Amino acid sequence: xxxxxxxxxxxxxxxxxxxxxxxxxxxxxxxxxxxxxxxxxxxxxxxxxxxxxxxxxxxxxxxxxxxxxxxxxxxxxxxxxxxxxxxxxxxxxxxxxxxxxxxxxxxxxxxxxxxxxxxxxxxxxxxxxxxxxxxxxxxxxxxxxxxxxxxxxxxxxxxxxxxxxxxxxxxxxxxxxxxxxxxxxxxxxxxxxxxxxxxxxxxxxxxxxxxxxxxxxxxxxxxxxxxxxxxxxxxxxxxxxxxxxxxxxxxxxxxxxxxxxxxxxxxxxxxxxxxxxxxxxxxxxxxxxxxxxxxxxxxxxxxxxxxxxxxxxxxxxxxxxxxxxxxxxxxxxxxxxxxxxxxxxxxxxxxxxxxxxxxxxxxxxxxxxxxxxxxxx
Amino acid sequence: xxxxxxxxxxxxxxxxxxxxxxxxxxxxxxxxxxxxxxxxxxxxxxxxxxxxxxxxxxxxxxxxxxxxxxxxxxxxxxxxxxxxxxxxxxxxxxxxxxxxxxxxxxxxxxxxxxxxxxxxxxxxxxxxxxxxxxxxxxxxxxxxxxxxxxxxxxxxxxxxxxxxxxxxxxxxxxxxxxxxxxxxxxxxxxxxxxxxxxxxxxxxxxxxxxxxxxxxxxxxxxxxxxxxxxxxxxxxxxxxxxxxxxxxxxxxxxxxxxxxxxxxxxxxxxxxxxxxxxxxxxxxxxxxxxxxxxxxxxxxxxxxxxxxxxxxxxxxxxxxxxxxxxxxxxxxxxxxxxxxxxxxxxxxxxxxxxxxxxxxxxxxxxxxxxxxxxxxxxxxxxxxxxxxxxxxxxxxxxxxxxxxxxxxxxxxxxxxxxxxxxxxxxxxxxxxxxxxxxxxxxxxxxxxxxxxxxxxxxxxxxxxxxxxxxxxxxxxxxxxxxxxxxxxxxxxxxxxxxxxxxxxxxxxxxxxxxxxxx
Numbered sequence: 001x002x003x004x005x006x007x008x009x010x011x012x013x014x015x016x017x018x019x020x021x022x023x024x025x026x027x028x029x030x031x032x033x034x035x036x037x038x039x040x041x042x043x044x045x046x047x048x049x050x051x052x053x054x055x056x057x058x059x060x061x062x063x064x065x066x067x068x069x070x071x072x073x074x075x076x077x078x079x080x081x082x083x084x085x086x087x088x089x090x091x092x093x094x095x096x097x098x099x100x101x102x103x104x105x106x107x108x109x110x111x112x113x114x115x116x117x118x119x120x121x122x123x124x125x126x127x128x129x130x131x132x133x134x135x136x137x138x139x140x141x142x143x144x145x146x147x148x149x150x151x152x153x154x155x156x157x158x159x160x161x162x163x164x165x166x167x168x169x170x171x172x173x174x175x176x177x178x179x180x181x182x183x184x185x186x187x188x189x190x191x192x193x194x195x196x197x198x199x200x201x202x203x204x205x206x207x208x209x210x211x212x213x214x215x216x217x218x219x220x221x222x223x224x225x226x227x228x229x230x231x232x233x234x235x236x237x238x239x240x241x242x243x244x245x246x247x248x249x250x251x252x253x254x255x256x257x258x259x260x261x262x263x264x265x266x267x268x269x270x271x272x273x274x275x276x277x278x279x280x281x282x283x284x285x286x287x288x289x290x291x292x293x294x295x296x297x298x299x300x301x302x303x304x305x306x307x308x309x310x311x312x313x314x315x316x317x318x319x320x321x322x323x324x325x326x327x328x329x330x331x332x333x334x335x336x337x338x339x340x341x342x343x344x345x346x347x348x349x350x351x352x353x354x355x356x357x358x359x360x361x362x363x364x365x366x367x368x369x370x371x372x373x374x375x376x377x
Numbered sequence: 378x379x380x381x382x383x384x385x386x387x388x389x390x391x392x393x394x395x396x397x398x399x400x401x402x403x404x405x406x407x408x409x410x411x412x413x414x415x416x417x418x419x420x421x422x423x424x425x426x427x428x429x430x431x432x433x434x435x436x437x438x439x440x441x442x443x444x445x446x447x448x449x450x451x452x453x454x455x456x457x458x459x460x461x462x463x464x465x466x467x468x469x470x471x472x473x474x475x476x477x478x479x480x481x482x483x484x485x486x487x488x489x490x491x492x493x494x495x496x497x498x499x500x501x502x503x504x505x506x507x508x509x510x511x512x513x514x515x516x517x518x519x520x521x522x523x524x525x526x527x528x529x530x531x532x533x534x535x536x537x538x539x540x541x542x543x544x545x546x547x548x549x550x551x552x553x554x555x556x557x558x559x560x561x562x563x564x565x566x567x568x569x570x571x572x573x574x575x576x577x578x579x580x581x582x583x584x585x586x587x588x589x590x591x592x593x594x595x596x597x598x599x600x601x602x603x604x605x606x607x608x609x610x611x612x613x614x615x616x617x618x619x620x621x622x623x624x625x626x627x628x629x630x631x632x633x634x635x636x637x638x639x640x641x642x643x644x645x646x647x648x649x650x651x652x653x654x655x656x657x658x659x660x661x662x663x664x665x666x667x668x669x670x671x672x673x674x675x676x677x678x679x680x681x682x683x684x685x686x687x688x689x690x691x692x693x694x695x696x697x698x699x700x701x702x703x704x705x706x707x708x709x710x711x712x713x714x715x716x717x718x719x720x721x722x723x724x725x726x727x728x729x730x731x732x733x734x735x736x737x738x739x740x741x742x743x744x745x746x747x748x749x750x751x752x753x754x755x756x757x758x759x760x761x762x763x764x765x766x767x768x769x770x771x772x773x774x775x776x777x778x779x780x781x782x783x784x785x786x787x788x789x790x791x792x793x794x795x796x797x798x799x800x801x802x803x804x805x806x807x808x809x810x811x812x813x814x815x816x817x818x819x820x821x822x823x824x825x826x827x828x829x830x831x832x833x834x835x836x837x838x839x840x841x842x843x844x845x846x847x848x849x850x851x852x853x854x855x856x857x858x859x860x861x862x863x864x865x866x867x868x869x870x871x872x873x874x875x876x877x878x879x880x881x882x883x884x885x886x887x888x889x890x891x892x893x894x895x
Binding site for chain 2: 244246249253259263264
């Protein structure tokens with residue numbers, strides 16, 4: 001307060017109002033935090049617009065284009081959903097870990113391992129080729145989640161036992177996961193020398209809306225697959241765990257003050273391992289649904305950095321599992337239709353600005369800004 | 378012992394007269410007079426919070442005095458920063474070292490100086506520092522990195538840092554608190570060699586035997602005021618100092634109902650434990666607490682009190698000895714099983730340990746019983762029950778908070794303590810360990826907390842009250858143990874403040890008794 005006042009009195013020019021910034025002494029209203037998320041997105045879009053304009057483009061046309069190619073029709077909406085499904089699941093994975101202030105940067109690697117775990121069922125093969133579809137789906141879910149959980153368990157265990165920084169270990173394990181998959185697609189399951197496995201047989205594919213096209217014409221050609229259902233169920237369960245269950249209470253307590261948790265008799269080590277495993281399992285489920293719902297084979301580059309985008313999504317959703325679903329759809333649109341504008345530049349830039357704006361906006365959660373007119377003083 | 382020297386060299390280096398320093402709600406220094414002669418070790422003695430460190434922080438330029446004058450070499454000074462103080466030759470070695478662990482000794486000493494300007498010329502400075510270390514007997518390798526050094530060596534680096542900046546007055550803030558016994562001897566040798574070379578030293582401490590050992594004169598502070606100014610150490614006894622330090626003011630007695638003392642609830646035998654640094658903090662503690670009594674544990678901070686409370690609650694590993702609650706061995710049982718046994722702990726640190734700041738009042742009061750019926754329900758937390766429970770506690774304990782959904786970080790200290798006490802008391806504990814339950818609270822809140830503790834006593838709980846506030850202990854407790862360096866010095870039944878004072882500074886009860894006979 002004194003700072004700004006002093007500056008203003010020093011310069012002879014006076015603004016017609018004064019700005020005061022002081023720490024909040026009460027909780028901000030409930031709508032305040034989501035509003036900041038919205039403002040962060042709008043702010044990022046404006047910066048994106050500025051860059052497009054500087055590059056000689058027409059920002060509003062570009063944005064209209066993005067909107068049309070992501071939400072404009074049932075068909076593109078369905079494609080947006082397809083992009084959003086893995087984001088939802090990795091976003092949930094990150095939200096869970098971040099609630100406990102466990103910085104799981106390894107959703108990417110857990111995603112790859114989940115994809116591997118699912119593919120293994122077909123390619124090893126674990127099940128005979130003509131096994132029923134439901135059996136394939138169930139075993140692939142279990143296997144994908146197990147492998148994701150394993151990839152979460154390792155850094156979780158290292159953290160609990162030896163206090164290894166999970167940011168470093170999860171990040172490094174991403175590279176191991178990608179190379180692990182590469183080994184299998186280059187050497188073991190390579191089809192005719194290409195860096196990909198054979199196409200899965202149809203009974204190992206997740207059902208899609210278009211499968212119902214014959215009976216309900218409306219669904220014809222819609223690529224949205226069953227992964228959407230997984231993501232929504234997972235979000236609801238996770239929300240329930242965090243908000244209603246005793247385990248969720250422990251997670252929130254540890255996240256806010258580990259020493260208080262210890263004093264209340266909550267085992268931090270056990271929860272570090274468990275949360276990392278569930279987080280990994282969710283990311284693994286994302287990998288599984290992407291492989292069996294979209295790609296239908298194991299190959300390289302199955303993720304354009306979903307695991308990292310999940311971090312942004314988790315923050316933008318304020319670690320709320322239900323909000324993760326909505327935010328993921330927005331990001332799905334940005335990734336899908338953003339390519340219409342530019343394959344990588346602008347959409348990635350917008351994501352980056354969103355996260356910076358979000359982190360900066362925490363300042364307003366902690367501080368109150370009041371603007372008063374000079375006249376009133 | 379230095380009488381001769383004192384009579385010949387009585388040049389006064391520093392003179393503080395009538396210095397006052399006020400913090401919100403506390404008068405930390407009240408018209409304090411203090412002077413320091415060239416070549417002496419002047420001890421500044423007092424309990425925690427007596428204002429020793431504040432006074433010296435004023436001298437070292439960390440705080441500005443609200444009143445009074447300071448002269449250094451007969452020049453009136455008013456330091457605005459530690460830098461100005463060091464330019465006048467006054468340097469302070471703080472209790473917590475301010476060193477960069479990954480840098481070498483020399484680099485740490487040169488940090489923040491104008492020379493060297495661009496190239497470090499490390500070998501040259503290494504030699505310079507080595508010579509200086511040699512001169513004062515501060516043995517430390519200038520090229521070693523700080524993290525490789527022992528605590529004692531790090532302290533020497535801090536001293537060298539000050540000497541290098543030209544300090545001829547050295548303020549040591551409780552320098553022995555972090556040291557092992559052998560390192561203390563070495564430190565004392567260093568201090569003697571420094572005074573022999575004309576440096577003057579202020580030695581802040583609350584340990585009587587060290588003060589008797591090292592100092593030439595001693596000034597005693599009590600509650601911010603001087604009770605004895607600059608007496609030659611040779612002229613006083615330990616008992617005198619203890620009395621001047623603890624004081625003899627009329628103690629405000631609280632109405633205590635007579636409660637029938639019940640069975641032994643807590644009995645501790647030969648308990649040993651280490652602190653965070655792996656040094657022994659408890660060296661065989663024996664004590665017991667019966668149902669219906671408040672047993673005080675007196676002692677200067679850092680003598681094992683917090684370690685004891687943590688070990689009893691299961692938060693710290695007991696290395697040896699036994700903890701029994703109601704005749705059942707609970708040594709090294711989990712925190713949760715302790716909670717189930719009815720052990721409740723009011724931790725010393727309300728925000729760091731006692732509460733989760735960003736969670737609601739509800740989430741904070743259910744911390745100990747979220748998994749027990751009726752709040753715990755299967756896998757779930759029954760939020761209606763939790764809400765009712767929180768509302769009930771809010772009303773019963775008069776917690777001033779807009780709603781039970783408010784984050785506790787927004788609560789005042791007194792209200793936060795009520796949240797913790799409400800939680801701990803409503804679990805109907807058999808044993809309650811309360812560590813500094815009134816620290817930092819205002820008078821009204823203190824009374825409220827004390828009343829709650831007495832009510833617990835009346836309802837038959839066993840209470841171990843750990844406090845540094847002697848008055849509080851005297852007015853609340855039925856008996857008082859005194860702890861010193863991880864050992865119980867003795868037990869006082871009649872609240873004899875002289876005895877407590879002496880035990881707090883390391884004299885055993887038996888020794889006091891024999892002194893009395895002689």
